[in-house]
Amino acid sequence: MPKIAVVRNWFLPISETFIYSELVNLHAATAIVCCKKEMNQDQFPFDPVFKYKSNEALSAILRKEHIALIHARFGLTGADLLQVKQELGMPMLTSFHGFDLPTNVKSMQKYKGRLDLLFQEGEAFTVTSKNMKKILVAYGCPESKIFVHHSGIEIEKFPFRDSIIPENSVITILSVGRLVPKKGMNDLIEAFNQVQHQWPNVRLRIAGEGPLRHELVNQVKRLNLDQTVTFLGALSYEDIRNEMQQAQVFALASVTTKDGNQEGIPNVLKEALATGLPVVSTRHAGIPELIRNGESGILVPEHDTAGLAQALLKLIKNPDQWKPMAKQGRKTVTKLFNAKKQVDELENIYQKVIEEFNQRGKEQTDDANKRDHTDL
Structure with a gap:
């Protein structure tokens, strides 16, 4: 059993619950965690963890x-560990997840010219979507080194239920994501404003925290949506599941930011689909690989607030x-994004x-021995 x-x-x-889910479900390999900073230990208990x-x-x-x-989680970590890998003569698998893509200007600056060396020296790379694979190939990563490996969710933790209109007839739209530019929360609020004017009996609940909170709260006040939009802050895994059980519709308006930052395939969309929520999202990055427009959800172009409103x-x-x-949606997630199946696939990659x-x-070594023998 490899370590x-x-x-x-x-x-x-x-x-990053998906990383924890993979760790605790390994069965054909054993793992240790190495990190510079340990956080959220109560939610992610694991042993052993080594700090360096x-x-x-x-x-x-x-x-x-x-x-x-x-196994370097994120491309930037892989670049940082090249020296360690070379010194120990050890293979390295690097997983890209989104913000670490070379299309992100800020990430490219942090690579400091090491990306080509990472692609050359690294044995293999995983990406969470076919879209990501195309990006890495375009930036010089050998296609033969890349595995498309979807991060999975623990299906059994998201019981399926029929989404029905509640007795009070108030429709709840739920969105979950960090309050950062690529989640497109400002677009969603603008779209919701249009929805609310046509269908007053609707509410929007936003779970997540981040640097844009103040700006988004001000947007809600400016649009006089204080009574219909609720910011829930950062929620636990359990609380997010409960919110999904109570909502009628799920929305995520992901966008590519001005500096090139983008998603992979957001796990929260997989969780919403597994729960049985109809979903509205954008044609962004790998999302169309999860959601088939008109079949398991509705997709609209990025930043199309009018289209987003009409879809809702x-x-x-x-x-x-x-x-x-x-x-x-449940069928798709069960087939392609089941954590247990994805862990099996990851162990095969290992x-x-x-x-x-x-x-x-x-x-x-054999070649070297043959050369030595010939020299004799």
Whole structure:
């Protein structure tokens, strides 16, 4: 059973439940976590976790723990660990998730010219969508090194239920995401304003926290939506599930930011679909790989607030469409985004990378021995 070192600078931000889910569901490999800062330990209990301050300290940990493979979470971490990988002569798998893509201007600056070396030296890379794969290939990553590996959700934690109109006839639209530009919350609020003018008996609940909160609260006040839009703040995993059980419609208006930051395939959309919520979202990044427009949800162009409003109104006015969309959404998530299946796939990737690395090492040793024998 191979031993894997999962390296993430911070273990673990509340928005990265998918990393924790993979860790605790491993069964054909064992894992340790290495990080510079530990956080949210009550929500993400794991043992063992090793904290390190320098690459030298990390190398000592990996050597002592007899690690077979480094799994760097996020491209920037992979670039930071190149020296460790080379020093230990150890294979490394790097997972890209969205903000770390080279299309993001800020991330490219942080790579400091190391991205080409990462693509050259790294044994393999995972991306969460086909869209991400195209981006990495366009920036020079060998296609043969890339695995499209969807992050999964624990389906059983999101019980399916039929979305029905409540007795008070108030329709609740739920959105969940950090209050940052790429989540498009300002577009959603503008679209909701249009919806509310045509269908007053509707409410919007936004779960999440972030630097744009003050700006978004002011937008709500300016539009006189104080009584119909509620900011819930950062919620626990359990509280988000409860919100999904109570809502009638889910919306996420993801956009590509001016500096090129974008999503992969947001896990919260998978969770909403698994719950049985009809979904409205945008044709952004890998989202169309999850949601088929008109079948499991409705997709509109980025920043199209009028289109977003019309999509929401279409669902609100046609509750008979909720159930067939919900069934299709649950079917898609169960088939392609089930955490257990995705962990099996990840472990297969681990095994493949380790075996190919060891085989190359054996071949190099054999070649060297043949050269030595010829010289004699």
